[in-house]
Amino acid sequence: MPSFNFNTFVLVALLSLSSVLALPSPGAPKPVAIPLSRRGQHLHTHDDVPEVADLEGIQAHLALLGDKYDQTLAAFQRNTGKAHPLSLLRTILAPLNGINAPLAAPIAQTIAKPLLTALHTRADKEGALELTDSRNKMWYGSIDVGTPPVRFTVDIDTGSSDLFIPSAECETCGGHKPYNLSESETGRSLNQTYNLRFGDMSTTGVQLMEDTVSIAGIAAKSQTFGAALNYSSTFKKGVTDGLLGLGFPSIAVSNTAPLMDNLISQGAIREGVFGMYLAKEGSEAMFGGVNKDKFVGDLQWTPVTQPGFWQVNITGLGSDSSASAVTGQFSAIVDSGTTLFIGDKESVKNLYASIDGAQDASHTAGPGFYTVPCDNVPTVSVKFENTGSFEINPKVLNLGPIKKGSKDCVGGIIALPFGFWVVGDVFMRNVYTAFDVDHSRVGFAKLT
Ligand SMILES: *[C@@H]1O[C@H](CO)[C@@H](O)[C@H](O)[C@H]1NC(C)=O
Ligand SMILES: *[C@@H]1O[C@H](CO)[C@@H](O)[C@H](O)[C@H]1NC(C)=O
Ligand SMILES: *[C@@H]1O[C@H](CO)[C@@H](O)[C@H](O)[C@H]1NC(C)=O
Ligand SMILES: *[C@@H]1O[C@H](CO)[C@@H](O)[C@H](O)[C@H]1NC(C)=O
Numbered sequence: 001m002p003s004f005n006f007n008t009f010v011l012v013a014l015l016s017l018s019s020v021l022a023l024p025s026p027g028a029p030k031p032v033a034i035p036l037s038r039r040g041q042h043l044h045t046h047d048d049v050p051e052v053a054d055l056e057g058i059q060a061h062l063a064l065l066g067d068k069y070d071q072t073l074a075a076f077q078r079n080t081g082k083a084h085p086l087s088l089l090r091t092i093l094a095p096l097n098g099i100n101a102p103l104a105a106p107i108a109q110t111i112a113k114p115l116l117t118a119l120h121t122r123a124d125k126e127g128a129l130e131l132t133d134s135r136n137k138m139w140y141g142s143i144d145v146g147t148p149p150v151r152f153t154v155d156i157d158t159g160s161s162d163l164f165i166p167s168a169e170c171e172t173c174g175g176h177k178p179y180n181l182s183e184s185e186t187g188r189s190l191n192q193t194y195n196l197r198f199g200d201m202s203t204t205g206v207q208l209m210e211d212t213v214s215i216a217g218i219a220a221k222s223q224t225f226g227a228a229l230n231y232s233s234t235f236k237k238g239v240t241d242g243l244l245g246l247g248f249p250s251i252a253v254s255n256t257a258p259l260m261d262n263l264i265s266q267g268a269i270r271e272g273v274f275g276m277y278l279a280k281e282g283s284e285a286m287f288g289g290v291n292k293d294k295f296v297g298d299l300q301w302t303p304v305t306q307p308g309f310w311q312v313n314i315t316g317l318g319s320d321s322s323a324s325a326v327t328g329q330f331s332a333i334v335d336s337g338t339t340l341f342i343g344d345k346e347s348v349k350n351l352y353a354s355i356d357g358a359q360d361a362s363h364t365a366g367p368g369f370y371t372v373p374c375d376n377v378p379t380v381s382v383k384f385e386n387t388g389s390f391e392i393n394p395k396v397l398n399l400g401p402i403k404k405g406s407k408d409c410v411g412g413i414i415a416l417p418f419g420f421w422v423v424g425d426v427f428m429r430n431v432y433t434a435f436d437v438d439h440s441r442v443g444f445a446k447l448t
Contacts (some may be wrong), residue, residue, distance in 0.1 A: 005270060016303040028374060031269065031289030032216035036156060036276075038283065053400035053410040059366050061339055061418065064234070068337070069096070069418065071196075072160050072251040076308050079250050084308060086420045139278060139425075140240045141285055144214045145225070146184030152177050154244040156276075156285055157309050159335030159422075161252035163201035163213070163259055164196065164206055165229030165242035167246050174236035179209065179227045186221070187211035194254055196226065203231040206254070213259055215287055218269060220262035226254060246274065246336075246435065248307040260437060263287065276336060278429045279447070290443075297433035299443030302384035309333035310435055312442050314421055315386040317343075317351050317413075320378045325354035332418045334433065334442055338424030341382075341392070342368075343414045348415035351380065361410065364402060368415035371408035374401055380413060382427060390444055397427050 044219040073087040138155040145152055145165065152165045168180035181187045186383035190208040203302035209360030212222040228235075228242070249257055257265070263270040269288030276285050277294040284291065290299065302312045311333050317326040326347045343351070348368070352358040365371065372378060380406035392412075399410040412426035 021314060027217060029268070029270065029288070031271075031286050031291070032218050033284040033286040033291060034143075034216045036139045036141045036278065036283040036285055038139050049303055049395060049398050050400035050411070052404045053365070053402060055402075055410070058339065058399070061149060065338055065422075066418070068160055071253055072309070072441055075161075075253045075255070076251045079252065079255050084251075086311070086333075096140070112338075115404060133303055138240075139276075139283065139285075141244075143244060145179060146211050147186040148184075149212075149214065150177060150179065150184075152179075152241040153239070154242045155240050155337065156246065157243055157335070157337035158246045158276075159333060159337045160243070160245035161247035161249060161258045162196070162226060162245045162254050163223070163242070164228050165228035166231060166379070167207055167229050169207075169227075170229050170231060173228065176231070176236070176238075176241040179211075181211075181227070182210060184211055190224065193229070194226070196228070196253060197359065204228050204232065204235075208254060208256070214227075215263075218263065218287065218344065220259055220268060223262050224254065224256035225259075247309055248437075251308045260287075264437060273434055275432060275434045276428065277432055277447075278336070290432070290434045294318040294448060295445035296448050297432050297446055299432070299445045300384075300387040301439075301441045301443045302386050304440040304442065305331065305385075307440055309335070310442055311420075311421075314343075314382060314423070315385055316383045317347065318381040318383075319351060319354045319390060323381070323389075324356040332384075332423050333420060334423045334428070334435075336425070336428060336433075338422050338428065340422070340424050341413075341426045342416050342418060342422040342424070343413065344421065345415040345417065348413060351413065352411070358411070359408060361402060361408075365410050366414075370411045370414070371402055372398070372411050374398070374407050374409040377409060377411075379407045382423075384442075384444070385415070387444060390427070390431050390446070392427060392430050 011304050073084045075082040137152065138157065140153050140155050142151050142153050144150065165179050166176045168178035170178065181189060188210050189209055192208045193205050196204050196206050206228050208224055209227045210222045210224050212221050245258060246260055249261055252258055260274065263269045271289050273289055274285060274287045275290035277283055277291060305311050305313055311331060314330040314332045315327065316324055319325050330347065352370045354373055355378045357376060359371045361369040361371045377398045379394055380392045380397060381389040383389050397412045399412050402408050402410050431444045432447060436443060
């Protein structure tokens with residue numbers, strides 16, 4: 001593998017894209033699955049609505065999220081030489097907020113600032129509030145790196161495309177498992193570093209390494225990943241050692257082929273597909289196929305409109321009283337690293353307007369939030385281009401009472417001026433989701 005030069009973005013982007021075109025190998029092994037776990041209270045289980053909504057945790061998560069999108073959108077522009085269509089919407093929005101944010105400016109300048117300000121205001125009143133990782137709720141699983149293999153826990157994130165774990169040289173990575181190059185027979189350094197910015201505004205140096213990375217026994221050889229030299233407190237305190245991005249190569253900050261692409265190009269998996277099942281028990285990510293035991297009926301496919309994120313179009317939302325409360329064509333990304341379901345202001349307003357007793361909670365819960373009556377949480381349905389409707393279980397939509405004992409519960413569908421919609425955990429927990437790299441499409445199916 002050639003040594004990458006980060007300035008030759010276009011060349012590397014072409015190399016990365018060519019790996020996507022590889023044909024599935026008929027002799028490749030059967031799909032494999034890794035169990036997934038979830039952390040965080042505001043991702044409560046289906047039959048376990050919390051006593052009170054964890055608003056600070058949710059807002060801290062949203063602040064981190066905006067930064068992730070800014071980084072990945074900027075990576076797309078560097079990697080492909082053109083601005084990501086979604087980033088244009090973000091820059092149009094920024095001046096509307098009275099802020100002059102350049103492309104890929106830190107999220108502090110767009111979405112997170114009001115949120116962080118709100119958090120800090122609250123923290124000043126109630127004592128220190130840390131944006132610790134325990135508040136950044138994600139699904140995680142295990143991968144093995146090196147020879148002999150060392151096991152790392154990683155967040156499973158379909159909204160980014162880089163893999164990183166702590167380096168043995170990291171002195172601020174807490175008790176996390178270190179990757180020690182000199183202990184792996186198959187590892188080598190690419191002698192390059194790049195910077196990864198975290199949502200808490202810290203930046204870490206990441207050293208590019210190449211080694212065997214495997215998931216449940218299937219291996220990608222010479223997989224490029226980042227060995228972090230420095231962790232922010234967010235990552236230091238986190239449950240997981242690192243993060244595995246499962247998006248397309250064009251949004252990889254390191255501008256190298258993501259794990260999924262190498263598994264495909266090396267014929268390690270039969271089909272360029274992975275599936276996610278996010279549930280109370282038995283959650284898993286399957287690679288090389290989908291787990292038909294986890295869903296009923298057929299997967300309904302919607303095309304990826306722009307490879308990068310898992311970007312699709314939503315065509316409508318419905319509630320109990322109005323099957324077509326919102327209709328149109330809305331760019332959305334399917335992101336396992338996001339807890340909520342995020343839409344635009346107008347659409348989300350129209351959705352809640354169709355729900356009896358729903359109230360604008362932007363001054364109580366946070367900008368873009370709404371409440372619904374706790375004793376009458378609606379079933380919201382979502383339609384994508386070419387699919388039927390998929391329902392969100394009221395127990396999943398319900399994030400909990402806005403205050404302890406309140407009759408108003410915070411809804412898991414919120415409005416934020418991201419410029420695109422985000423289909424996160426609040427939706428993904430109701431369906432089986434298939435991410436098909438080979439055919440550039442996302443499939444949803446009803447759960448068994
Ligand atoms: C990495 O492994 C080498 C060889 O086993 C060892 O000498 C070194 O101390 C290790 N580095 C760290 C930071 O643990
Ligand atoms: C990285 O640097 C080391 C030491 O200078 C050298 O031995 C090695 O060949 C370099 N690796 C690559 C991939 O350039
Ligand atoms: C780690 O980050 C801290 C704070 O940003 C910085 O002072 C330090 O120099 C960094 N260390 C390394 C090894 O990058
Ligand atoms: C998807 O939605 C966007 C935003 O409304 C629209 O511009 C685009 O044409 C839609 N794509 C398809 C394939 O319908």
